[in-house]
Amino acid sequence: MPDQGPSASGFQFELTGGALCFDFANTVDSRSAPKQRVDNLTGYAAFASWARQSGVVSAREAGELARAATKQSDAAGRVFREAVELRETIYHVFSAIAGGSIPSEQDLLLLGSYAQEAFSHMHLIAAGSRFEWGLDQRSRDSLMTLLWPIAKSAVDLLASEDLAKVRECAADNCGWLFMDRSRNQSRRWCDMKICGNREKVRRHRRIASGTQAHP
Numbered sequence: 507m508p509d510q511g512p513s514a515s516g517f518q519f520e521l522t523g524g525a526l527c528f529d530f531a532n533t534v535d536s537r538s539a540p541k542q543r544v545d546n547l548t549g550y551a552a553f554a555s556w557a558r559q560s561g562v563v564s565a566r567e568a569g570e571l572a573r574a575a576t577k578q579s580d581a582a583g584r585v586f587r588e589a590v591e592l593r594e595t596i597y598h599v600f601s602a603i604a605g606g607s608i609p610s611e612q613d614l615l616l617l618g619s620y621a622q623e624a625f626s627h628m629h630l631i632a633a634g635s636r637f638e639w640g641l642d643q644r645s646r647d648s649l650m651t652l653l654w655p656i657a658k659s660a661v662d663l664l665a666s667e668d669l670a671k672v673r674e675c676a677a678d679n680c681g682w683l684f685m686d687r688s689r690n691q692s693r694r695w696c697d698m699k700i701c702g703n704r705e706k707v708r709r710h711r712r713i714a715s716g717t718q719a720h721p
């Protein structure tokens with residue numbers, strides 16, 4: 507999607523997926539085009555920045571985690587590799603679902619194991635008139651803490667009626683996932699302003715040059 511290059515601190519992530527796990531999967535631009543592919547998740551600091559922008563942690567918590575990561579670079583590297591593995595697993599599972607296929611057993615097992623770990627660090631807390639899963643206070647300063655809400659978001663969605671609304675952007679090189687909450691369930695683009703417009707321009711060019719409307 508956007509053509510900006512990644513940078514750990516100032517980069518603004520696009521948070522248009524409609525689910526936390528999709529905003530995380532969408533930290534890769536042009537996923538399906540190897541030559542244009544840009545991974546905006548450049549390291550643990552960028553991961554912490556994404557988590558702050560997504561509301562997973564506060565600015566203070568993100569800053570503390572990023573500082574801890576610089577002091578424990580080996581551990582941060584391991585957590586970052588797991589984050590990328592979780593992200594790619596989320597993409598594979600939901601891309602399959604968006605395409606009408608069943609996700610692979612291996613991907614579901616991996617996603618399930620991340621979720622099991624996530625729930626082992628959560629407990630039930632009161633949220634108004636109901637209860638919800640929240641992170642244990644003592645788990646909040648672990649470098650891993652950023653992964654758990656993402657894994658939970660993915661399994662919550664898998665178990666939800668909203669699963670039927672999962673889509674992958676129709677642009678051939680985009681690969682962004684989103685929830686189609688449009689009334690007639692007809693949204694095709696991650697962002698009409700970017701991928702939708704690009705496709706419109708292409709269509710106009712094809713018509714203007716007299717070529718077939720099909721790629």
Ligand SMILES: [Zn+2]
Pocket residue numbers: 507675676677680681682695696697701
């Ligand atoms: Zn797109």
